[in-house]
Amino acid sequence: MQRLDIAAINREAVQAIQKSQPVLTGVGIAGEVVPRMRRNLILHAGPPITWDRMCGPMRGAVMGALVYEGLAKTIPEAEKLAASGEIAFEPWHEHDGVGPMAGVATASMPVWIVEDKAAGRRTFCTLNEGLGKVLRYGAYSDEVLVRLRWMRDVLGPVLREALAGRPEINLKALIAQALQMGDEVHNRNRAATSLLFRELAPAILRTRAKTDDQVKVLEFLHANDHTFLNLSMPAAKIMLQAAEWREGCTLVTTMARNGTDFGIRVAGLKDRWFTAPAGMVKGLLFPGFTDADCNPDIGDSAITETVGLGGFSMAAAPAIVKFVGGTVADAMTYTQTMYEITTAESEAFQIPTLDFRGSPLGIDLLKVCETGILPQINTGIAHREAGVGQVGAGLIKPPAKCFEDALAAYVDAYCPE
Amino acid sequence: MAAIHDLFTSPIKVINVGLPSFHADLKSQNVPVVHVNWQPPAGGNARVAALLDRVRRWQAQVRAGKKE
Numbered sequence: 001m002q003r004l005d006i007a008a009i010n011r012e013a014v015q016a017i018q019k020s021q022p023v024l025t026g027v028g029i030a031g032e033v034v035p036r037m038r039r040n041l042i043l044h045a046g047p048p049i050t051w052d053r054m055c056g057p058m059r060g061a062v063m064g065a066l067v068y069e070g071l072a073k074t075i076p077e078a079e080k081l082a083a084s085g086e087i088a089f090e091p092w093h094e095h096d097g098v099g100p101m102a103g104v105a106t107a108s109m110p111v112w113i114v115e116d117k118a119a120g121r122r123t124f125c126t127l128n129e130g131l132g133k134v135l136r137y138g139a140y141s142d143e144v145l146v147r148l149r150w151m152r153d154v155l156g157p158v159l160r161e162a163l164a165g166r167p168e169i170n171l172k173a174l175i176a177q178a179l180q181m182g183d184e185v186h187n188r189n190r191a192a193t194s195l196l197f198r199e200l201a202p203a204i205l206r207t208r209a210k211t212d213d214q215v216k217v218l219e220f221l222h223a224n225d226h227t228f229l230n231l232s233m234p235a236a237k238i239m240l241q242a243a244e245w246r247e248g249c250t251l252v253t254t255m256a257r258n259g260t261d262f263g264i265r266v267a268g269l270k271d272r273w274f275t276a277p278a279g280m281v282k283g284l285l286f287p288g289f290t291d292a293d294c295n296p297d298i299g300d301s302a303i304t305e306t307v308g309l310g311g312f313s314m315a316a317a318p319a320i321v322k323f324v325g326g327t328v329a330d331a332m333t334y335t336q337t338m339y340e341i342t343t344a345e346s347e348a349f350q351i352p353t354l355d356f357r358g359s360p361l362g363i364d365l366l367k368v369c370e371t372g373i374l375p376q377i378n379t380g381i382a383h384r385e386a387g388v389g390q391v392g393a394g395l396i397k398p399p400a401k402c403f404e405d406a407l408a409a410y411v412d413a414y415c416p417e
Numbered sequence: 418m419a420a421i422h423d424l425f426t427s428p429i430k431v432i433n434v435g436l437p438s439f440h441a442d443l444k445s446q447n448v449p450v451v452h453v454n455w456q457p458p459a460g461g462n463a464r465v466a467a468l469l470d471r472v473r474r475w476q477a478q479v480r481a482g483k484k485e
Contacts, residue, residue, distance in 0.1 A: 003479050006472075370469055372460030404465055411468045415475035 002414055004248035006366070013243035013251050013267055014344040014362040017307070020242040022235040024169040025115045027127075027160040031107030034095050034124050038107065040071070043092045045103025045300040046258025047273040051082050051089065055259035055295050057138030060386020061102035062089075064140025068148050069106040075140060093254055093265070096241075097124035098233040098300035100226075101136035101382055102259065109148070110156025114171065114234040121241055123234040127151055127159070130224040131390065136299075138386040154209075158217045162203035169199050171235040175309065176348045178228075179359070184317035185232035186301055186310030187324055187378050187393055192228035197221055233300060236307040243362075245270045248414060251343070252363040252406075255306045255375065255398060259298035259382070264402045266365050269413065274406040276399035281381045283325045283394015293391050295384040302377050302398075308346050308359040311376035311395065312338045316351045316359075324378045324393045334376045334395075335360065341367040341375065365410065368403045 031037050042062055054062065063078040066087070072078035081087060092099045099105055103126075111124040126136075129147060133139035163169075174195050181191035200221065204214055221227050240253045249267035256263055261275040278296035285294070304310035314320060315335035318328040335351060338360035345358030363375055374397035381392040431450040433440040440452035459465035 003482055005479055005483075006476060366469065366472060369459060369465050372456055372462075400460075404462070404468075407465060407468050407472075411471050415471050417471065 002248070004414065006248055006250055009246055009248045009268075010251055010343050010362065010364065013246050013249045016242035017239050017361065018344075018347050019118070020116050020172075020239040021118065022114050022116055022123075022171045022238045024112060024163065024171055024231060026113045026163045027110050027156050028113050028124075029107070029156070030105055030109045030111045030124070030126075033113060033122075034097060034105075034111065036095060038088075039069070040086060041088045041090060041107070042066075043095055043097065043099060043103065043105040044089055044258060045092060045099045045101065045298060046256045046278075047261050047263025047275050048091055048094075049089065049258045049260055051087075053260050055298065056384050056386045057295055057298065057382040058102045058104070058259050060138030060140050061104035061135050062087075063386070064135050064138075064144055064148075065104045065106045067140065068135075068145050069108060091256070091258075092125075092300055093237075093256055094271075095124075096122060096237075098237050098256075098303050099126060099136070100128070100229055100233065100301050101299040101380065102138055103300050104135060108152060110152055110160070112231055112234060114231065114238055115168075116238045116242070119238075119242060121238055123238040123241070125230045125234040127155060128224055128226050128228075128230040130220070131226070133387070133389050137382050137389040139389055140387060154213050155217055155220060158204060158207055158209045158213060159200070161207040161209070162200055165206055166199075166203040169196070171231055172239075172348050174199075175232060175235060176350065179309075179313060179316045179349055180352055182317050182319055184304075184310050184313040184320060184378075185228065186304040187380065188225075188317045188320045189228040189232065190225045192232065193221070193225050196228050196231065229301065232309065233303050236303045236309060239307050240303065243267050250365040250410065252306060252365055252368075252375075252403075255302040255377070256300045257297045257302065259295055262297060262398050262402060264398065264406060266406050266410065269406065269409055272406075272409065274402045274409065276401035276405075279396055279399060281379055281392075281394040281396045283381060283392055284323065285381070285392035286390070289383070289391040293383050293388075295382040297377075297379065297396050298382055299379065301379060302375075305375055305377045306363060308338075308342065308349060308361040311378040312342075313349065313351060313359045314376070314378065315353050318353070320378065324395055326395065337373060338376060340371050341373050343367070365403060365406055369407050372400075374398055374400060374403070 178192035254265035
């Protein structure tokens with residue numbers, strides 16, 4: 001029998017999350033900075049998946065990325081290449097990163113670099129493309145590829161130079177401030193993006209880039225409320241990595257979806273995914289779309305919920321119910337219910353409407369199984385066909401099977417009969 | 418006998434445990450009612466309950482070992 005005290009181990013893991021200090025230090029090229037990145041590798045959201053099981057939006061994003069990367073000349077050629085076995089597909093989560101929606105990334109894409117200097121750890125995420133027809137929702141038309149090339153040739157280099165010329169940006173402090181301003185930094189990032197803009201604008205104007213390019217970069221960041229999502233996600237990831245792979249620990253450190261499967265990972269069960277079919281998101285659809293248009297749940301953005309933001313902090317963001325559905329009272333209830341399955345409250349992230357109570361932190365696998373209460377996630381909804389884009393936003397819970405299987409594996413590993 | 422008589426002749430105050438629909442029905446009839454959000458451990462899932470029980474027994478042994 002292993003003499004492991006779960007409560008003590010979980011307390012230490014939560015402390016490690018509390019101490020983690022994610023800072024934005026720069027922008028790099030994925031092929032140069034992401035561990036084990038290579039030219040024939042496509043990173044994607046969620047647990048591992050093969051081409052034949054990928055959903056429409058993820059397939060569309062893969063095909064678009066192959067053309068963008070110059071590995072295929074046309075979309076039909078890209079489809080053939082993707083199915084040929086010459087292209088490797090691996091989860092962002094296994095490469096110290098995260099990707100929203102399809103989460104597809106290739107070697108030449110620019111990525112944010114987020115660091116926890118005390119821990120000597122780095123995480124990565126692509127730059128947000130905006131709304132409408134975008135790769136992360138599986139779109140691959142010319143306008144998508146032209147924008148991606150502009151992001152590689154102009155946006156990335158300008159941001160890289162801007163960040164090199166100013167002090168690092170403390171993302172934890174910025175997220176804490178955004179929560180005071182009505183964001184929960186998953187589906188509402190308006191305040192956080194504005195705060196980031198204030199930090200970056202002077203540095204962008206000090207770069208050697210042409211004035212026209214500087215203006216375009218500023219306009220691009222300003223026009224997209226979700227710019228900050230691609231920073232809240234790697235910030236959440238790096239904080240949770242502080243708790244990962246501790247013997248006996250029952251904290252959930254990953255929740256992620258690839259549009260086919262929902263997967264979780266648990267700190268005490270190193271590198272193992274526990275998966276079940278991804279569910280359908282219930283929420284508000286944009287005009288003209290019906291439930292039949294919706295793809296199952298997709299994206300790594302549930303990493304925000306895993307660290308107690310997003311759906312766990314909806315009480316801080318009452319305006320979000322206009323986007324994801326429900327009432328303000330529902331938003332309050334979601335947050336309050338999440339305290340039932342977490343082990344602590346964040347010291348950094350406070351919720352004004354709950355008298356500045358810390359957000360629910362540290363999802364405990366045992367508490368989820370004991371109470372039957374599943375984590376509350378809010379999320380965007382992708383069209384089930386490649387290339388259409390976002391059709392709405394709503395609420396979803398992970399499949400219970402992920403947690404039940406993880407519990408069975410935990411018992412098998414630590415306390416078998 | 419008097420106690421049971423009182424129950425049927427005095428106003429009812431209800432604490433509802435479990436199914437929210439019972440709470441909603443009483444509330445709609447203006448009966449004072451408090452709802453307790455309760456469900457069986459592990460949501461009544463016997464497999465999960467057995468797994469949790471194994472973890473609990475293991476942790477009890479760990480705690481007993483610490484005291485030795």
